[in-house]
Amino acid sequence: MRAELISVGTELLLGQITDTNAVYLARLLASYGVDVLHKQTVGDNLDRVRGAVVLALQRADLVIMTGGLGPTEDDLTVEAVALAIDRPLVYDQSVADGLAAFFERRRRTPPASVFRQARIPAGTQVIPNRRGTAPGLIVPVGDQTIFIFPGVPHEMEGLVAEGLIPWLQARTGGDVIRSRVLRIAGLGESVVEERVRELIHGANPTVAPLAKTGEVHLRITAKGPPGAVGAMLDEMEAALRARLGDAVFGIDDEALHTATARLLIDQRKTLAIAESCTAGLVASRLTEVPGSSAFLLAGFIPYSNEAKVRDLGVPAALLAAHGAVSAEVVAAMAAGARRVAGADVGLAITGIAGPSGGTPAKPVGLVFVAIDSDARTRTEELHFGEGPGRSVIRHLAAQTAINLLRLTLLRW
Amino acid sequence: MRAELISVGTELLLGQITDTNAVYLARLLASYGVDVLHKQTVGDNLDRVRGAVVLALQRADLVIMTGGLGPTEDDLTVEAVALAIDRPLVYDQSVADGLAAFFERRRRTPPASVFRQARIPAGTQVIPNRRGTAPGLIVPVGDQTIFIFPGVPHEMEGLVAEGLIPWLQARTGGDVIRSRVLRIAGLGESVVEERVRELIHGANPTVAPLAKTGEVHLRITAKGPPGAVGAMLDEMEAALRARLGDAVFGIDDEALHTATARLLIDQRKTLAIAESCTAGLVASRLTEVPGSSAFLLAGFIPYSNEAKVRDLGVPAALLAAHGAVSAEVVAAMAAGARRVAGADVGLAITGIAGPSGGTPAKPVGLVFVAIDSDARTRTEELHFGEGPGRSVIRHLAAQTAINLLRLTLLRW
Secondary structure, eight states: OEEEEEEEOHHHHTTSSOOHHHHHHHHHHHHTTOEEEEEEEEOSOHHHHHHHHHHHHHHOSEEEEESOOSSSTTOOHHHHHHHHTTOOEEEOHHHHHHHHHHHHHTTOOOOGGGGGGGEEETTOEEEOOSSSSSOEEEEEETTEEEEEEOSSHHHHHHHIIIIIHHHHHHHOOSSEEEEEEEEEOSSOHHHHHHHTHHHHTOSSSEEEEEEETTEEEEEEEEEEOHHHHHHHHHHHHHHHHHHHGGGEEEETTOOHHHHHHHHHHHHTOOEEEEESTTTTHHHHHHTTSTTGGGTEEEEEEOOSHHHHHHHHOOOHHHHHHHOSSSHHHHHHHHHHHHHHHTOSEEEEEEEOOSSSOOOSSSOTTEEEEEEEESSOEEEEEEEOOSTTOHHHHHHHHHHHHHHHHHHHHHTO | OEEEEEEEOHHHHTTSSOOHHHHHHHHHHHHTTOEEEEEEEEOSOHHHHHHHHHHHHHHOSEEEEESOOSSSTTOOHHHHHHHHTTOOEEEOHHHHHHHHHHHHHTTOOOOGGGGGGGEEETTOEEEOOSSSSSOEEEEEETTEEEEEEOSSHHHHHHHIIIIIHHHHHHHHOSOEEEEEEEEEOSSOHHHHHHHTHHHHTOSSSEEEEEEETTEEEEEEEEEEOTTTHHHHHHHHHHHHHHHHGGGEEEETTOOHHHHHHHHHHHHTOOEEEEESTTTTHHHHHHTTSTTGGGTEEEEEEOOSHHHHHHHHOOOHHHHHHHOSSSHHHHHHHHHHHHHHHTOSEEEEEEEOOSSSOOOSSSOTTEEEEEEEESSOEEEEEEEOOSTTHHHHHHHHHHHHHHHHHHHHHHTO
């Protein structure tokens, strides 16, 4: 099966946004062994979108379009498809009802323009959009198929999961390509590479390292019959894990905070957090995980020294003697958060994210992280330097703190 | 002048890398008033790259290609161009000498394969590459021109600066295109469009709406002489602002939290935050802004009812009577955070982000936001529905709270 991607949007051709949807779809199709031979990008112009569809139907079995599906007059994708395949637009009552229900759930009155989105090519199958207004569309054209998705990434991804993935699963047979990503924290890319060097040179499965901010990914890719690729991936994963130990925190899309939150839930441990320089980054990430109210008792963002003393009981004398960014204070913050909330574990961060506030003794990028628990009480001093900038320093600080929590739980 | 971009590389169609080169080139061309009507992406396949060049020459005056220029057998771009325009490849001694010098500077022996890159279409002008091996190429085809650049971004950008930009400057002279984005919070896309409808239909400047999660963007694009486009953008911005009022929070890359933090800093107001369902999202966003320690005194993440009572002084009776997700409790959280920290403004959020925890009376997606200050004390009840999912519900809740804070400060 040959596929072609069409991204619609003048903003793409002006360089105003990056086409991450195409990357997402390309990866997905690759994982099902579907060849993508061409991708086209066209602006919000009826004739050029029509032309792109005509061209794609000359060379692909499967055409996947994103963008140009909204309620505004710029949004021409559906009309262009109807013209390209010479099919009338019909008013679909189920889509109109879905649009009305969407606005009713939000207690808002739908403007009339929204119902433009109920006009779809005759013979089209609708994928209802629970995250926004524009539905996904499946348009059969003889033996070929056109999928149309809105350009808003989280809406597109939801509709792909509900409409495109089942369709691909039903149609792809023979050899498949499957990937699995091993996610690693606490080790740098070169250390990871050195530990797994001889496994990286295999032809099938292949293993490719990728450095991310605060973590390293190893992508394993295997090609084979559907019944065999799973075992090929399992075997390589086991070989990599044997060399990397508990530095591997997760698989595929599992984030470090997700893996850590799951440990807290499974072990029925409770947590209190005190975050100064990260100001809620750790707490907001751990609570992305459903069920986090089972473990998080309280968080504190003691941005001022007064708050550190008042809310966490950090002794004022300690702050005066060592400063807010110090091993002594971060340990007192972790112990204080744990004590105030009555939690099993206290986690604390303090540091200098910059760009100002650094001194020769305590430069921008200096961060202290502490954990306080019956199993382990520990302080780490981290030096990220000022180079990465405020946002990355904060992210790295949060990442390191979450990993310290994860390792504490694993080794309880 | 009409331009077309062609990105060459199988890795692009597999989704292994994101095509940032195309974004860079699209922005550059837009700033010189060159229309990009199409972009093609093709894999490393001689026939398909050739086909892409033939198609581009049917519809563009200027074709800009990136990728497929290296020393390996996969690198077919130059050969494909020669086939497309029916011109022989010739061995260029100046390119070969440049390649030899590149390796000599690095004290390495060039592999023989490198000299493949010295074969270029007859009649081609060479842009020497000081950052890598593959040179940039300018291939005149009658009145049309093909530029060919390597795919490595910093090499491409260097060669563009040395070869493409002078070429564009010499040919465009007259008109330039400039864009400005107006960022709007608190109004949905369709309401925004209805308010500014008659301004959207202008030919120059154009105004294009774009819906984001929790905000709407209006992109104004003006085309004209370099001395005039600024005033054209200013005039349209003023007309849009007259219809949208203080729903416009920023321009171009300015985030909602950045605009709000700047108001706090400028007005020398202090803030205390209590976040239950967003658990630090608001605090971590506001503190992305350098200098945020001037306004944020303390944040609280009272994830349990006990913490709401203990840390914020929410009356236990209020929790018992109305539940943690209620207008009464969110108002008490905002007032409590303000009182405990001694801040000018207290901001609070409580809600049900899901996926579980909803009831018929209090469904997933129900969020209460409150502000407490001398200027304004207000509670808002929001219904996002369960459709968007936990992560988007939390983001929308944080976005709404930050916007409420912004409007309070603006109308102080």
